[in-house]
Amino acid sequence: MPTLSRRAAAVPASPIRKLVPYADAAKARGLHVHHLNIGQPDIETPELMRRGLAELRDPVIAYGPSAGDAAMQQMLATYYRGLGVDCAPSEVLVTTGGSEAVLFALAACLDVDDEVLIPDPMYANYIGFAAVLGTRVVPVPTRVEEGYHLPAGRLAGYVTPRTRAVLLCNPSNPTGAVYTEAEVQAVIDLCVEHDLFLIADEVYREFVYDGPMPRSVLTYAGLGDRAIVVDSLSKRYSLCGGRVGCLISRNRDVMAAGLRLAQARLSPPALGQLVGARAALLDPGYFAGVRAEYARRRNVVYAALSSMPGVTVHRPEGAFYAMARLPVPDAERFVIWMLESFSRDGRTTMVAPGSGFYATPGAGMDEVRIAYVLEESALGDAMDLLAEGLKAFPG
Ligand SMILES: Cc1ncc(COP(=O)(O)O)c(C=O)c1O
Structure with a gap:
């Protein structure tokens, strides 16, 4: 019997998705499941x-250019100009979601066994993509007690001769931390001192609730061509299924490598780009409304978690996630129990177990990640169910 590659074995299941069969079984039993896991x-x-789809005239849904359709590149270049980043449409590489941009960035910057420093906990798929590429994720621990921030000097001790890059997700999924200018500057200084790439995942850029939007790393002149930005339309325009994102860097070698990788996968999604390019038509006030909505949701989730006995949580500052430490020894068992054995009036809540967001072995066993992606009343109900579940959990 042929065996699988070590690489395949090293790719972990997504903590966001691996327990979905339990949710499906709960639904098959007639329960309503509030999905705060994704x-x-x-x-x-x-x-x-959405109207972009109705304008599809071409009788063939054809391959497009590997770097993306012109209208999509134009929309992104204009959007970036609004952020103070001067880039031509041809300097934007459109990708199949931000996911592919992460993969391309890591593939372009790191060889097998090279190291990338990433604050831990982290967006779980960084771990999967690094495993696919045979590169090493070096987790830099952050703590709920510090709001998952990066005190000065936190990263420096983790640099080795094999370090090639720092990957910073700002605002952060899963922690909701928004790094301060001083924190970002310290990361930039480290990258300059050790000649590292800074891969910045800025997909939640607009989702900040207590202060100004963080500057894109592309606006820090001192970084030069070490800056690589990974971006996505998924969250910004609630276009997750459109699968459109992008990679941008002033580094011509990185962009040329990205384009070669993009050519290997032919072209990004035609239909998603048709929809995505029309973001250019949105009212400039669009984000303010969305931000206000998420700020209210953040408050609902934070207030609920803060009032649950034994739960430790930091007030998330951005993105739309909160990490919380629960008074249970094994949060994954608790999540499964909520789906298999708990319900009130035909409803239950699903969250994501926290350990899958850590690259540090054994970390996060008693934590969960909560995505506040439902409207306030559903979210309030979901949090009530979580609180009741915690009280009733026999483990
Ligand atoms: C931090 C972060 N980066 C990248 C992605 C990838 O998103 P997509 O591939 O939908 O653009 C996600 C999705 O949840 C994310 O949270």
């Missing part, structure tokens, strides 16, 4: 954008 917003994709 960052799939219930916000409507703007109608103006």
Whole structure:
């Protein structure tokens, strides 16, 4: 019997998705499951954008250019100009979601066994992509007590001769931390000192609730061509299924490598780009409304978690996630129990077990990640059910 590659064995199941069969079974039994396990917003994709599909005239849904359709590149370049980043449409590489941009960035910067420093906990799929590429994720621990921030000097001790890059997700999934200018500057200084790439995952850029939007790393002149930005339309326009994202860097070698990788997968999704390019038509006030909605949801979740006995949580500052430490020894068992053995009036709540967001072995066993992606009343109900579940959990 042929065996699988070590690489395949090293790719972990997604903590966001691996327990979905339990949710499906609960639904088959007639339960309503509040899904707070996945960052799939219930916000409507703007109608103006969805109309793009109705304008499909071409009788063939064909391959497009590997770097993306012209209208999509144009939309992204204009959007970036609004952020103070001067880039031409041809300097934007459109990808199949931000996911592919992460993969391309890591593939372009790291060889097998090279190291990338990432604050831990982290977006779980970084671990999977690194495993596919045979590169090493070096987790830099952060703590709930410090709001998952990066005190000065936190990263420096983790640099080795094999370090090639730092990957910073700002605002952070899963912690909700928004790194301060000083923290970002310290990371930039480290990258300059050790000549490292800074891969910045900025997909939640607009989702900040207590202060200004963080500057894109592309606006820090001192970083030069070490800056690589990974971005996505998934969250910004509630367009997760459109699978459109992008990679941007001033580093011509990185972009040329990205384009070669993009050519190998032919072209990004035609239909998603048709919809995505129409973001150019949205009212400039669009984000303010979305941000206000998520700020209210953040408050609901934070207030609920703070009032649960034994739960430790930090007030998330951005993205739409909260990590919480629960008074249970094994949060994954608790999540499964909520789906298999708990319900009130035909409803239960699903969250994501925290350990899968850590690259540090054994970390996060008593934590969960909660995505506040439902409207306030559903979210309030989901949090009530979570609180009741915690009280009733026999483990
Ligand atoms: C931090 C972060 N980066 C990248 C992605 C990838 O998103 P997509 O591939 O839908 O653009 C996600 C999705 O949840 C995310 O949370």
